[in-house]
Amino acid sequence: MDVKVSIGEEQQDPAKVYAAGKNLADVIKGANVEDIISKIETLACQADSSAVFNFRRLSRGSLLHIAAATRNSNILRLLLDRVDAYLIAAQDDWGNTPLHIATKAKAFGVVAMLIRHARDLPDVDDKNWILRMKNNHGNTALHEAVLIRDVDLVSHLLHENSELVYLANADQKSPLYLAIDPRDPQIFQVLFSPSLDPSRIEGLPPVHGAVAYSLGKILRKDTKLFAMRDSGGGNVFHLAAFWNVPERLVRTLLKTVSAETPDRFLVNPEARDKEYRGRILPGPANLEEAINTLLMVATLVTTVTFAAGFAVPGGLNSSDTASKDDRGVATMLGNRKFQEFVICNTFAMFCSMTSVVVFMLAYLAEVHLKLFNFKLALGLLGMSLQAMSYAFLIGVNLTVGKLPYFVHHDINYRIYFHLHHHRFFILVGR
Incomplete structure (x- = not known):
């Protein structure tokens, strides 16, 4: 006016x-x-x-x-x-x-x-x-009353005009949406007590905000609100399926999806789809299947590298030919390449053994920890496979290095273990 x-x-x-x-x-x-x-x-x-x-x-x-x-x-x-x-x-x-x-x-x-x-x-x-x-800001007096968490004013304004609950502000939030706050259940009770018409609610569906706060409360109050859709045609179940979580983790994931505010994904679903296009979150069933498969691989690597630690290239000095102090000691102990073999094999064994433990923890953990443990164990297994491969190349070179083919080409393997980057580099020189 x-x-x-x-x-x-x-x-x-x-x-x-x-x-x-x-x-x-x-x-x-x-x-x-x-x-x-x-x-x-x-x-x-x-x-x-x-x-x-x-x-x-x-x-x-x-x-x-x-x-x-x-x-x-x-x-x-x-x-x-x-x-x-x-x-x-x-x-x-x-x-x-x-x-x-x-x-x-x-x-x-x-x-x-x-x-x-x-x-x-x-x-x-x-x-x-x-x-x-x-x-x-697009706020009516009722918006402001909800924001300052004044139950008496909210009740009074609602009594003066119950239609105010449907109006959206500039952020596309109605008083119903703003009322979804576990810190103040009284305002929630006041605004959701009257019978509501979901088709008249402007802006963001309150039930989408409830994914982050009080999903169970709205479910008990009015199940019709779950039929509301956003501008992209999605309802609350589409939203939950998008993040692929159990109900108890929805609140945590909604807060971590955006560094600024999760509401922008509700206002503009196209932006959400564009930002997360191609992003695949492994489901619980597929993740557990991958854990089981890689756990078996990690166990095999641990077994092989453990055995190689005692069945070393060149064997051990026997009691018949060696002195008392050298009995049971590797015959190639003084060989530099043999020392590199021992380092690589030991590193591979400890990485694979650690990955076995982490894969087991991932299998037993909750979803948000399961994925973290899975990635950690996968990285450890990857390093152990590289180290085991390098140990195998050195072992072969030690045992058959005097063959004419190898002598003719004079193949030398130099292996460097970089502690800062946790990577192995093999340089092949002629």
Whole structure:
């Protein structure tokens, strides 16, 4: 609704009107009713005081905005008797009406008085027009009441007009969506107690927000809400299936999907699909099957490398040919390539053995830990396979290195183990 501008405000000197309005605003901020009455009576004696009373360009809006912030209904009543009737709809720089300001200040009496005054205006067909007005964030007074978690104000505004629960703000959130907060179940009870029509709810479906908060509460209240769909045609079960989780992990995953806010994936499903196109989250059944397969591979690698640690290339010194101190010692102990074989084989054995343990933990863990353990064990198994391959090449070179073919090509294997990157590099030189 458009606000009518006082003719007197346009005719008088703007500087004088601003000075007088600011002076009265300072008095109102003091919240002393006697001082305000005295100031108003003084202004009333002037030739045209309406321009001052209806001045709307103060730093905090109009005088009604300032009066609403004092939470004193007596002060507001003094001004309502003197200002233009439609000044009640004036908006400040943030789009707030006096009703928004009173709601944010938790001024129950001021809120009730503003609503009554708006309904008593002549030539107004919609008696709830003031309740439907939105600020720059798209919030109605009910939105603001839910945000400040004031149960009494929420109940009062809902009683004044139950249709307010369906209106969405600039973030596509209705009061019903904002009410989904486990920290304040009372507001949830107030807003979801009346029978709701899901087809009238604007913006984000409250049940999608409940995926992160109170899914069970809405299920017990009204199952029809689960039929609501987002702009992409998906319902809450599509959303849960997209993240491929059990119900108890939905809240955790919804918060971690986006570093900014999970709501943007509900507002714009196309952005969600684009960002996660091609991303495959392994299901519990497939993941467990992969764990079982790789666990068997890791066990075999552990067995082979363990055995190779004792059946070393070249064998061991026997008791018949070796001295007492050298009995049971590897015959190639002084060979540098043999030492490289031992290092690689030992590393492969410990990595594979550790991966076996981690794969077992992954099999027993919950879904979010299962995937982490699976990736860790897979990395360990990959390193053990590389190290085992290098150990095999060295072992072959040690045992058959004197064959003419190998002597002719003079193949030398140099293996480096880089501790920082956990990688093996093999350089083949001629």
